[in-house]
Amino acid sequence: MMLAALAGCFAAHFSEAAQAPKRLPNGGIWPDVDGVHINAHGGGLLKEGGRWYWFGEHKIAGGAGNKAWVGVSCYSSDDLRTWKREGVAFAVSKDEASPVAEGCVLERPKVVKAATGKFVMYAHLEYKGRGYGAAATLVAVSDAVTGPYSLVSAGRMDAATWPREIAAGDRTDATLRDYTRIPQPWGGFAKLWGSHFGEGQMSRDQTLFRDDDGATYHIFASEDNSTLHIAKLTDDCLAHSGEWTRLAHGDWTEAPAVLKRDGWYYLIGSGCTGWRPNDARYYRARSIWGPWERMGNPARGVNPANGLGPEKTWGAQSTFIFETDDGTAYALFDIWKPSNAIDGRYVCLPIDVSDDHTISITWRDEF
Numbered sequence: 001m002m003l004a005a006l007a008g009c010f011a012a013h014f015s016e017a018a019q020a021p022k023r024l025p026n027g028g029i030w031p032d033v034d035g036v037h038i039n040a041h042g043g044g045l046l047k048e049g050g051r052w053y054w055f056g057e058h059k060i061a062g063g064a065g066n067k068a069w070v071g072v073s074c075y076s077s078d079d080l081r082t083w084k085r086e087g088v089a090f091a092v093s094k095d096e097a098s099p100v101a102e103g104c105v106l107e108r109p110k111v112v113k114a115a116t117g118k119f120v121m122y123a124h125l126e127y128k129g130r131g132y133g134a135a136a137t138l139v140a141v142s143d144a145v146t147g148p149y150s151l152v153s154a155g156r157m158d159a160a161t162w163p164r165e166i167a168a169g170d171r172t173d174a175t176l177r178d179y180t181r182i183p184q185p186w187g188g189f190a191k192l193w194g195s196h197f198g199e200g201q202m203s204r205d206q207t208l209f210r211d212d213d214g215a216t217y218h219i220f221a222s223e224d225n226s227t228l229h230i231a232k233l234t235d236d237c238l239a240h241s242g243e244w245t246r247l248a249h250g251d252w253t254e255a256p257a258v259l260k261r262d263g264w265y266y267l268i269g270s271g272c273t274g275w276r277p278n279d280a281r282y283y284r285a286r287s288i289w290g291p292w293e294r295m296g297n298p299a300r301g302v303n304p305a306n307g308l309g310p311e312k313t314w315g316a317q318s319t320f321i322f323e324t325d326d327g328t329a330y331a332l333f334d335i336w337k338p339s340n341a342i343d344g345r346y347v348c349l350p351i352d353v354s355d356d357h358t359i360s361i362t363w364r365d366e367f
Contacts, residue, residue: 023366026347044110044320065341068106089147099154104128110208114237135202156200157240190224205254221254247292257321275338277312301363
């Protein structure tokens with residue numbers, strides 16, 4: 001009897017230990033409940049019905065994994081540590097004529113719940129076989145948070161609309177000519193928004209941000225990555241409302257992620273160095289419409305696995321910011337592995353917001 005009781009206690013203890021929330025090693029393997037490394041790169045999180053959902057790029061092995069052969073993955077979790085794969089939320093098409101044909105570029109998917117109750121996904125899209133010239137926005141919608149998501153539109157947005165900061169009296173052809181192109185640091189010229197006025201604005205690295213008044217914003221690298229745009233969405237989140245602005249002019253900022261705290265907006269981004277890591281930067285503003293002030297590098301500390309510190313953002317690049325119920329804000333980063341895309345790693349770190357309205361993010365070995 002006593003041995004049976006002891007055995008029962010041991011079994012109960014072992015079961016509790018096995019089910020205890022585990023810590024995830026920053027920059028290491030993040031296994032899902034099946035023991036497979038999470039495949040949701042460049043992603044974003046959404047909390048719905050008390051459960052977290054993580055959407056990201058589904059990669060395959062090798063360099064071919066830098067293009068989309070599967071689509072957008074979805075995972076779910078109750079505790080942000082134990083993740084269950086929910087499957088492919090948005091699948092690329094086998095139809096070669098589709099704008100989302102297998103082999104397209106489909107990056108940085110983010111999902112919000114619209115006022116309609118539907119779930120809406122945005123992502124950066126480049127059409128198969130056409131390089132990076134499309135700089136298009138993908139919009140997809142689903143009745144269920146895990147999908148499947150159906151394509152709504154794929155293309156440029158904000159055609160023939162003016163940024164907020166251009167006064168009505170200045171909305172002329174002469175003004176458009178002033179915003180045609182600027183030199184790029186690496187040679188050649190970048191096309192500015194005036195060059196794309198008729199066809200719509202370029203969109204590459206991107207995120208979605210839901211403000212505390214319920215408004216939703218699409219924030220993306222534009223104008224050949226020289227500038228960021230912020231565009232307010234319609235209530236159904238299926239399109240831009242026509243109200244938009246520019247920030248970080250000529251700063252060559254990508255990988256935007258946004259936080260609001262105590263009336264201040266903070267936008268974290270990176271420089272434009274392709275897959276190679278660089279030093280992060282952030283901006284702050286009292287209004288989503290600006291003016292935005294460029295601040296310093298929020299990164300602190302060193303990643304012991306690769307010896308990289310703030311000068312290379314620990315070898316990582318920002319992708320999303322989310323907040324937990326206790327008010328802690330976390331920044332999610334990717335460590336890209338372009339030679340074997342499926343092996344990309346994740347970093348998730350708390351954001352410290354100081355009383356002087358500055359932020360910092362300090363390396364920790366575990367999330």
